[in-house]
């Protein structure tokens with residue numbers, strides 16, 4: 001059984017990415033899984049090419065540092081041709097209504113004077129990511145569940161219309177930390193591309209900054225519930241275990257987050273100093289993912305009447 005998931009280099013990796021996704025890829029993943037940096041997805045909103053390249057390298061290092069098996073890691077654009085081809089086939093399987101219904105499209109396009117067409121179509125590219133590698137499970141945070149359901153619907157429709165080729169994928173959410181909220185505005189999801197980063201804890205933030213951000217966290221009922229969720233996700237304990245320490249909740253949370261992130265931050269810094277090793281990991285991952293993609297891509301093109 002193949003698991004597959006991704007992180008987009010649209011900013012620095014934040015605590016929600018770590019707890020909701022990356023840490024699980026490290027703990028539950030096997031070398032036959034695929035975990036990749038989705039650099040093509042980062043182009044769906046205005047982007048800077050040099051920053052995109054450097055964030056891609058940084059995120060590759062963070063994944064390895066967090067303990068994701070190096071054999072299972074790759075970069076999306078190393079398969080740009082295969083993905084481009086399958087995306088086209090899947091766009092011809094998807095309706096405009098299905099794409100326009102996506103919550104994330106609505107949230108990310110609101111208030112923008114100009115919206116890239118790719119922001120609407122990127123869930124189809126994401127479906128291609130998943131289906132090309134025959135993934136059965138997609139470990140993600142809650143916000144990505146709808147996109148995985150779209151991938152499943154497209155796979156089922158293609159199989160029924162043209163012939164069985166795709167594995168039907170399903171999203172798998174974590175028991176805690178599936179939707180970490182912004183510390184300054186707990187009505188919003190913590191996100192690496194948020195305009196204001198005061199309420200976002202980044203994985204590479206130094207401990208004193210992590211502590212300061214957590215001390216400033218909003219303490220509305222939602223804010224406190226979010227801190228408890230972070231605590232439970234970091235320590236694996238139950239909220240009741242902390243009942244006598246709720247007065248000092250923020251310090252307890254800060255300690256837990258700092259300890260959780262320390263090894264990742266330290267190892268990332270080491271890896272970023274060894275570019276040759278990172279390049280080697282990237283090239284091996286690309287080769288593996290590309291060779292596994294070939295059969296599914298050929299079959300999908302043939303069944304739809306191409307090549």
Ligand code: ATP
Pocket residue numbers: 005006007008009010011014016017018019020021022139140141142143144177178179180181189190191192193194
């Ligand atoms: P962006 O703001 O660019 O969308 P993001 O922080 O939402 O960035 P993504 O690259 O879109 O990060 O998502 C990477 C993974 O992290 C996905 O599996 C997603 O579900 C998960 N994730 C993102 N934010 C959170 C969060 N706040 N809590 C739990 N999981 C999250």
Ligand code: MG
Pocket residue numbers: 143191
């Ligand atoms: Mg996101």
